[in-house]
Amino acid sequence: MCADGNGCVLGIDIGGTKIAVAAVDAGGEMLVEGEFPSPSRDGDAMVEAFGSLIGREFDRYREKGLDVRAVGIAAAGYILQGEGILLESPNIAWRMVPLRQIAVEVTGLPAFLDNDANGAAAGERFVGAARGVDDFVYLTLGTGVGGGVYVGGKPLRGHRGMGAELGHIVIDPNGPVCGCGHRGCLEVFASGTALGREAAGVVAGDTDSVLLEMAGGEAGRITGKMVSRAAERGDRAALRAYEIWSGYLGMGIVDLIHIFDPELVVLGGGVSESGHLFIDSVRRAVSERGIASLVEGVRIVLSELGNEAGVVGAAGLAWEGIRERVL
Amino acid sequence: MCADGNGCVLGIDIGGTKIAVAAVDAGGEMLVEGEFPSPSRDGDAMVEAFGSLIGREFDRYREKGLDVRAVGIAAAGYILQGEGILLESPNIAWRMVPLRQIAVEVTGLPAFLDNDANGAAAGERFVGAARGVDDFVYLTLGTGVGGGVYVGGKPLRGHRGMGAELGHIVIDPNGPVCGCGHRGCLEVFASGTALGREAAGVVAGDTDSVLLEMAGGEAGRITGKMVSRAAERGDRAALRAYEIWSGYLGMGIVDLIHIFDPELVVLGGGVSESGHLFIDSVRRAVSERGIASLVEGVRIVLSELGNEAGVVGAAGLAWEGIRERVL
Numbered sequence: 001m002c003a004d005g006n007g008c009v010l011g012i013d014i015g016g017t018k019i020a021v022a023a024v025d026a027g028g029e030m031l032v033e034g035e036f037p038s039p040s041r042d043g044d045a046m047v048e049a050f051g052s053l054i055g056r057e058f059d060r061y062r063e064k065g066l067d068v069r070a071v072g073i074a075a076a077g078y079i080l081q082g083e084g085i086l087l088e089s090p091n092i093a094w095r096m097v098p099l100r101q102i103a104v105e106v107t108g109l110p111a112f113l114d115n116d117a118n119g120a121a122a123g124e125r126f127v128g129a130a131r132g133v134d135d136f137v138y139l140t141l142g143t144g145v146g147g148g149v150y151v152g153g154k155p156l157r158g159h160r161g162m163g164a165e166l167g168h169i170v171i172d173p174n175g176p177v178c179g180c181g182h183r184g185c186l187e188v189f190a191s192g193t194a195l196g197r198e199a200a201g202v203v204a205g206d207t208d209s210v211l212l213e214m215a216g217g218e219a220g221r222i223t224g225k226m227v228s229r230a231a232e233r234g235d236r237a238a239l240r241a242y243e244i245w246s247g248y249l250g251m252g253i254v255d256l257i258h259i260f261d262p263e264l265v266v267l268g269g270g271v272s273e274s275g276h277l278f279i280d281s282v283r284r285a286v287s288e289r290g291i292a293s294l295v296e297g298v299r300i301v302l303s304e305l306g307n308e309a310g311v312v313g314a315a316g317l318a319w320e321g322i323r324e325r326v327l
Numbered sequence: 328m329c330a331d332g333n334g335c336v337l338g339i340d341i342g343g344t345k346i347a348v349a350a351v352d353a354g355g356e357m358l359v360e361g362e363f364p365s366p367s368r369d370g371d372a373m374v375e376a377f378g379s380l381i382g383r384e385f386d387r388y389r390e391k392g393l394d395v396r397a398v399g400i401a402a403a404g405y406i407l408q409g410e411g412i413l414l415e416s417p418n419i420a421w422r423m424v425p426l427r428q429i430a431v432e433v434t435g436l437p438a439f440l441d442n443d444a445n446g447a448a449a450g451e452r453f454v455g456a457a458r459g460v461d462d463f464v465y466l467t468l469g470t471g472v473g474g475g476v477y478v479g480g481k482p483l484r485g486h487r488g489m490g491a492e493l494g495h496i497v498i499d500p501n502g503p504v505c506g507c508g509h510r511g512c513l514e515v516f517a518s519g520t521a522l523g524r525e526a527a528g529v530v531a532g533d534t535d536s537v538l539l540e541m542a543g544g545e546a547g548r549i550t551g552k553m554v555s556r557a558a559e560r561g562d563r564a565a566l567r568a569y570e571i572w573s574g575y576l577g578m579g580i581v582d583l584i585h586i587f588d589p590e591l592v593v594l595g596g597g598v599s600e601s602g603h604l605f606i607d608s609v610r611r612a613v614s615e616r617g618i619a620s621l622v623e624g625v626r627i628v629l630s631e632l633g634n635e636a637g638v639v640g641a642a643g644l645a646w647e648g649i650r651e652r653v654l
Contacts, residue, residue: 078620087620088620134486135485135486149586151478151481151483151485152481152484154478154479156478156586156587157479157588158462158478158587158588158589159461159462159588159589159590159625160588161588162588162620162621163586163587163588164586164588165585165586165588165618165621166585166586168585168618168621169496169582169585169586170498170578170581170582171497171500172499172500172501173498173499173578174499174501180618181618182616182617182618251497251500254497255496255497255582258492258493258495258496259476259483259490259491259492259493259496259586260483260485260490261484261485261486261487261488261489261490261491261492262485262486263486289509290509291492291495291507291508291509293405293414293415293489294489294492294495298486
């Protein structure tokens with residue numbers, strides 16, 4: 001185990017419904033893994049569950065002979081990087097939780113904490129689409145939109161560690177209201193939820209669409225997943241919804257290319273699993289809307305990590321943290 | 328001269344109308360300076376003028392006993408950082424000019440090249456409003472809008488060195504057409520030109536404004552400078568124009584804070600000379616439109632360099648370059 005002599009790390013991905021844990025070696029191989037429910041409505045129970053779960057898994061992995069060297073934690077929410085504290089989470093009833101300190105106390109190992117999107121970006125650089133790339137932008141397209149950025153080989157964290165909130169750059173100030181309370185953020189245009197909403201709009205003018213049937217006759221109930229399934233079957237309204245949605249996503253990507261001049265843009269998250277349905281439209285939108293000398297040559301690709309992005313990303317944070325300490 | 332034993336650097340600021348040169352010591356003090364016209368319509372003459380000017384000034388400074396150690400060049404345009412090449416300039420008829428190489432050949436010294444906005448940002452960190460700050464965003468508000476960003480103490484350059492084109496993030500996709508050919512960029516909303524345009528709109532409903540008189544009765548001729556002068560005199564339309572303009576600028580700053588989580592935002596460029604007329608409105612707009620946990624506590628301040636930003640910024644690039652090489 002951890003046969004290459006480099007040991008392995010504990011990757012922990014904390015979401016609103018589950019906590020995933022795995023021992024991951026330096027090559028990104030998952031050696032052991034586990035998944036546990038999040039008692040996300042009860043903040044105290046959540047903190048308790050997190051601590052005991054790490055302790056138990058850490059013991060179990062060591063009993064298997066694994067040489068665990070560090071802990072990486074990716075959590076949904078705002079992170080105060082310097083302090084290793086989770087400020088708050090969108091779907092978990094906890095606030096100001098010293099996650100890094102808990103992990104250090106339970107395991108006696110160095111621990112590294114970041115938000116889930118930054119973790120997924122670290123995962124892409126570790127063993128995914130951004131291997132060996134120093135300047136790239138990662139977007140996770142799911143219920144919401146999150147982001148992670150690498151600048152000159154280092155993660156963009158910002159002054160307090162809350163940087164790269166790419167879901168909340170404004171695409172259209174007259175757009176729909178976002179969960180953050182403001183209007184027209186990238187998140188309200190490029191999330192899976194937004195894809196469903198665009199489809200509902202299109203279906204109003206194309207009542208032959210299978211989408212209406214899928215949604216039990218109520219356009220307002222069309223989800224991103226339904227749009228994906230309908231588009232796979234060639235449904236015109238679903239394909240049109242993807243096109244509109246890709247245009248908005250492209251607008252966000254153009255802003256990010258103008259800002260970061262990246263080598264690569266990686267699209268991850270649940271929506272990207274149907275990436276073949278929209279990646280060409282997104283590339284076209286970027287090429288049409290961006291400044292040619294800036295957007296030409298920037299590769300736009302899909303995540304290579306899929307379902308494992310969370311826990312492999314958390315492990316990526318730990319490996320990155322270990323290397324930074326050595327340098 | 329260069330009495331502190333650290334020597335000095337040659338700072339060169341290349342614009343469409345003039346080339347400014349100065350010897351600047353490690354404390355940001357300008358020891359000798361000069362200003363020369365840009366033969367900007369003739370690309371070959373411009374390259375020739377640049378080379379002979381550096382040679383002449385370098386000789387002159389050495390004859391004065393200055394210990395010149397490096398050259399910093401800030402130029403309006405797109406820069407290919409790795410190659411030290413200016414790709415193109417908005418107001419100068421040259422393309423693909425190896426500015427860094429020319430400076431190295433003429434002086435035999437290390438030379439460092441970046442665009443004017445990144446140079447001005449380096450200047451703010453060197454001896455201006457961002458001294459000692461590792462994470463900040465700089466915006467230059469003039470005829471156009473440019474930007475520079477520091478992330479973790481290093482300038483954001485991007486993969487090819489063309490990053491931080493902050494003037495071309497989109498504020499409103501239905502906005503006016505920008506010089507870059509696309510719609511609604513920050514530049515068309517937050518430049519001095521935009522301030523004049525907003526005022527023209529306001530004056531249409533407030534014909535008592537002194538602005539109309541200043542512009543010879545033609546609202547379309549109102550400039551940013553006129554708006555500044557009128558606002559100083561308490562003109563209602565001018566003050567209202569600043570308020571609208573500040574709202575847009577605030578929208579751009581919110582995006583940048585969400586992306587970078589900076590400690591500080593510095594506003595420079597010609598328009599910022601009247602900063603007391605709008606800085607409070609900008610702060611208010613940011614606080615109203617941003618996510619509270621991200622925008623609270625971020626300081627928004629005016630440049631401290633004024634007219635000297637260009638050449639002091641170029642010198643800042645050189646000092647920064649020397650330090651990076653040593654580390």
